[in-house]
Amino acid sequence: MPPHRKAASGQPSTDPRIGRTPTLLDRWPFRRKLNVLVIVPLAVVSAILSYVVVGQIDRARSAADTAQLVRDSAQVTKLIDGVQTEHRQALLVSLRYEAARSGDSPPDTSAYLQAQQKVSAQTQAVRSAYGDRLPDAEAQALKELEGLDSLRKTVEQGPIPADNIDPAYGSVIEGLIDGLGLGQSASASTTSAGNLLDALLRADTAHASFETSVFAARTRDPNALIEFTGGVGDYEQYTYQAERFTRFADQEQGADLAQIEHSPYQSVIAQHWAALRIDPSALVAENPAQLRAALDDALKADPTYERQAQNRLKITQELIGEIAADTQAASNSAWWQAAWLIAGTLLAFGAWFLFSVLMRRSVVRTVRTLTAAAQHVATAAETELARVADDDAGDASPPRLEAVPVPVRDEIGELAEAFNQVQVTATALLERQVVSRRNIAEMFGNVGRHVSNLTARQLALIDSVERGETDLRYWTGSTASTTSRYVCSATPTV
Secondary structure (H helix, E strand, O other): OOHHHHHHHOOOOOOOOOOOOOOHHHHOOHHHHHHHHHHHHHHHHHHHHHHHHHHHHHHHHHHHHHHHHHHHHHHHHHHHHHHHHHHHHHHHHHHHHHHOOOOOOOOOOHHHHHHHHHHHHHHHHHHHHHHHHOOHHHHHHHHHHHOOHHHHHHHHHOOOOHHHHHHHHHHHHHHHHHOOOOOOOOOHHHHHHHHHHHHHHHHHHHHHHHHHHHHHHOOOOOOHHHHHHHHHHHHHHHHHHHHHHHHHOOHHHHHHHHOOOOOHHHHHHHHHHHHHHHOHHHOOOOOHHHHHHHHHHHHHOHHHHHHHHHHHHHHHHHHHHHHHHHHHHHHHHHHHHHHHHHHHHHHHHHHHHHHHHHHHHHHHHHHHHHHHHHHHHHHHHHHHHHHHHOOOOOOOOOOOOOOOOOOOOOHHHHHHHHHHHHHHHHHHHHHHHHHHHHHHHHHHHHHHHHHHHHHHHHHHHHHHHHHHHHHHHHHHHHHHHHHHHHHHHHOOOO
């Protein structure tokens, strides 16, 4: 049943558009919908790519900062080595005061003062290397190092127990390492480099403390047993940090760190350590003579400890250089990745933007073409319908409606084909209407002709009847007069 008949009969319509209020999106223009479909994905993709690019740039910057931190930490390593040397010299000065006889001149402190000057110069070198990038914790550690001046003056004036000297220098060294803040970055690569450097510095410091403890224990001063116990802890700390370094480092770097234990100078120190472990309870000298003999023996071995310190510092700095080079390579790789990512992002974004614009233009152009064709067809149909509807038109041929061109084979093409199908149906209806009008016209023409013929025949018949009536009247009149005359002539006169 047609829709208008359904409406007339009261049946509900199946058209979903009838009786439904259009939503906000339904009221939007077609171009606005296309703009939203193009702009929103572009905005989302741009945000995601921007987040990825910013994250990659942050990783590259973090790697670069870590590489710079590793390079600058070489200066901190030299400072720690200088503090270890000063620590050993402070113990020597204190031991010389203890071993001095009454009436002897004060011991020579020139080596101790020279070690202090090197530490002060290296402190300025650390500040110059870091500049404005010096961490606050490291700056505080440097201030604590400068705060050792009171202890230094006390050491120069007389003997001080080793259990007072060791904690002061050990706390400063620990603060110098902690102040760097190694391994605290959020990036995995920089955290690995920071942990590697932190393990290296702590291993170097632990071995330096072990060397100092062995040297101090061999002097057989009253604190020799304390120094021996400290040496045990220092070597355990070195072993732990060396294993930690090996976990983060490659095999070659682990072998380089092991060279600290395989040097000829370390072999001598290892022999001294083995001798101390034979009878730790006999480490303390029983009289001043034994103390002086042990001190002289320790002083003779001091160059060996100095060379071991230099060898250890050389190995540590080489490893720091390798770590810095690896970190810098990682930073360069991260920057290149960031550059390629940015270039690829811009290229992909440009291609996507161009594709979206072309796609939008293609859709709009197709719709415009279809709209223009539909308007042209509507104009032609209106003209054709006006021609067909004109009663006075001489041409009664069926209407000729143009077909809408199908630009593409998609949904829009299907719309054009549906429109053409509607036109075909409308043309068929119009043709049927024209034929009906022609048939009706012919029918009325035939009826008119029949009526005309009948009217003519009736008129002819009427004329014939009228003529017959006239003749009858004439014949009747003639007869009556004749009869009258005959009667008159036949009647006698009275």
